[in-house]
Ligand SMILES: Cc1ncc(COP(=O)(O)O)c(C=O)c1O
């Protein structure tokens with residue numbers, strides 16, 4: 001089996017599993033309790049906070065644990081919106097390729113009267129800092145732009161955008177769910193005010209993440225209740241999950257350079273191999289790209305059938321086709337970079353892991369070539385393209 | 395639980411009656427690339443019987459399996475019976491489809507009805 005869907009989720013690392021098991025077995029107390037095992041759980045929690053903060057260049061007091069990336073995105077955006085609303089600033093800038101955790105939160109705010117500007121990401125899937133600058137108005141309360149895209153892997157010029165926001169005195173949030181632990185991220189160097197992260201994207205457990213919010217930014221509660229997380233996120237903390245997240249993050253951070261170098265080499269080999277398929281195109285910039293991300297469109301075929309046949313060959317991947325999403329529209333990210341519907345349906349995302357080997361890459365290339373060729377052999381769309389009835393797009 | 399029934403996967407992995415009939419006397423194509431599924435049905439009808447049927451499909455697993463199953467259901471059948479084919483019958487023969495995939499079986503029904511309509515209109519044209 002070759003698991004090539006690490007952008008969807010990752011396999012937990014041994015270290016993270018062991019940490020989680022140990023905490024569950026030995027440190028089951030409630031961190032809010034005053035007796036020994038409660039206070040021990042509290043220590044584990046605070047150690048995790050220190051570890052995580054140090055990896056991203058934050059202070060421990062700036063980290064709020066959440067149930068994952070979606071909750072962190074929601075809380076960051078709602079908090080900035082509330083701060084803005086109080087000052088009569090009700091304009092938010094984002095991009096068309098954000099995760100739905102961001103886009104749907106912005107849609108909700110739009111119904112409440114906020115004005116939302118979604119910046120174009122152009123053909124390469126990258127935002128232009130000068131367009132962020134030009135979009136900022138006197139009533140802009142937030143710029144939220146993802147660090148790296150989950151579908152096409154493009155990495156945004158976060159540091160430059162952050163600097164612009166600083167100079168214009170606008171809060172800057174970044175959804176770094178796909179970036180953290182894969183490429184260097186430092187909230188100070190990158191001029192980030194708020195950042196979202198999710199443990200299951202870096203070999204930690206699912207259902208746990210964190211929000212970084214720079215000291216002085218007042219967070220709005222999404223979940224009301226007890227006084228956990230400085231009163232900003234109620235609910236007994238997921239201590240085993242949080243401890244395992246810190247472990248996984250530290251582990252990934254320690255090996256980041258070597259892992260990224262290997263994955264980028266494997267990624268580029270995959271891209272070169274898949275480029276040999278006629279009428280296919282890479283989605284997203286080839287250079288400013290996550291080390292593990294490969295995303296292609298193949299003309300004349302549909303993505304779900306491609307995924308099912310690859311699964312039969314032992315390769316797990318994903319697609320932005322409508323038929324994999326349950327809606328009639330293909331991925332909003334592919335549409336945003338200018339892929340028309342016809343082509344966007346035939347997309348394939350391979351998000352490789354650190355352990356991928358050269359032989360596996362060769363096998364993936366051969367398998368994709370075979371399956372694309374097979375599906376094209378009885379595709380009426382492909383027939384019309386080859387007969388010249390409809391023009392090739394790719 | 396798997397996304398699809400074993401029947402669906404069988405027809406998806408080993409689609410029956412794939413291809414083109416060069417001298418088809420009824421051809422129907424439905425769907426569009428925008429929605430993500432396109433089916434083309436070729437019928438060879440003689441003495442009011444579907445002597446041969448072939449299909450080409452651009453689409454998801456459910457679309458390919460529905461096309462394949464639909465061809466099996468109509469092959470060798472009188473046109474009067476073929477005209478009655480419903481998407482429900484196709485889906486049932488596949489041991490069911492996920493709710494959001496039912497539209498793919500609708501396409502199979504529509505492709506066959508469109509091919510039949512083409513056959514009748516051609517027949518009328520030659521009779522004139
Ligand atoms: C870019 C991005 N943001 C947010 C999320 C949501 O994270 P979670 O699944 O932890 O809620 C994901 C994961 O699917 C993601 O890729």
Ligand SMILES: [Zn+2]
Nearest residue numbers: 323454457498
């Ligand atoms: Zn379909």
